[in-house]
Amino acid sequence: MTEAPGQITAETPPRLVVLISGRGSNLGALIEACEQGQIPARIVGVVSNRPDAGGLGFAEQHGIPSQVLNHRDYPTREAFDADLATAIEGYAPDWVILAGFMRILTPGFVDRFTGRMLNIHPSLLPKYRGLDTHARALADGETEHGASVHFVTPELDGGPVIMQARVPIVSDDTADTLAARVQRAEHRLYPEVVRRVCSGEIQWSGRILQADGTPLGAPLQLDEDTHNASPPQPAG
Numbered sequence: 001m002t003e004a005p006g007q008i009t010a011e012t013p014p015r016l017v018v019l020i021s022g023r024g025s026n027l028g029a030l031i032e033a034c035e036q037g038q039i040p041a042r043i044v045g046v047v048s049n050r051p052d053a054g055g056l057g058f059a060e061q062h063g064i065p066s067q068v069l070n071h072r073d074y075p076t077r078e079a080f081d082a083d084l085a086t087a088i089e090g091y092a093p094d095w096v097i098l099a100g101f102m103r104i105l106t107p108g109f110v111d112r113f114t115g116r117m118l119n120i121h122p123s124l125l126p127k128y129r130g131l132d133t134h135a136r137a138l139a140d141g142e143t144e145h146g147a148s149v150h151f152v153t154p155e156l157d158g159g160p161v162i163m164q165a166r167v168p169i170v171s172d173d174t175a176d177t178l179a180a181r182v183q184r185a186e187h188r189l190y191p192e193v194v195r196r197v198c199s200g201e202i203q204w205s206g207r208i209l210q211a212d213g214t215p216l217g218a219p220l221q222l223d224e225d226t227h228n229a230s231p232p233q234p235a236g
């Protein structure tokens with residue numbers, strides 16, 4: 001039988017590299033989940049494209065090697081992505097986890113990590129790809145919003161969605177209050193999905209997305225498809 005990339009074996013927990021650009025709260029949630037054994041994997045490296053990314057502090061506090069590749073130092077996207085791929089491969093990861101990594105990736109880079117690269121996006125995909133998702137959802141009068149974790153493909157925010165977390169939109173929401181509510185959901189969503197891919201429960205080889213060997217007709221929903229998850233956070 002063929003093992004899924006990064007599948008857990010007794011000897012070698014999957015190796016995760018996390019890519020960040022900013023605050024790194026999702027990185028923090030993943031570190032905590034690994035340390036508590038919720039995800040039986042190791043974060044072996046953190047790479048940021050911004051030298052001032054707050055998340056670099058989490059890596060340092062937890063003894064995780066990190067490096068900065070400043071995209072401003074590169075003449076082209078291709079040149080940046082080539083060095084980024086080399087930096088990532090240096091950690092020999094099983095999984096590449098994009099956690100607030102705010103760069104558009106070249107197809108060549110994506111091809112190199114297809115099937116083992118995940119992204120979290122702050123919307124209920126396919127709605128609101130790209131930027132300013134919270135403000136756009138509010139402007140459209142949506143009553144709910146959320147976050148999605150998907151496999152990365154060359155199409156921006158367009159890869160197969162594994163799982164989503166939904167949150168309500170309340171009447172006095174601003175983009176900031178909504179973003180904060182979505183982020184709290186993200187901090188439960190991402191560890192849950194990473195746990196499932198690392199265990200081989202979720203599989204995608206570039207063809208059919210499967211959960212426990214069954215094709216997924218629609219994204220899984222946090223709390224509905226998670227038996228041991230805590231209930232949704234109150235709005236606010």
Ligand code: GAR
Nearest residue numbers: 022023024025026027100120121122
């Ligand atoms: C998260 O909300 C994530 O969904 C979003 O950036 C934030 C990073 O927060 N990602 C994107 O918008 C990608 N298109 P964090 O740095 O605190 O984890």
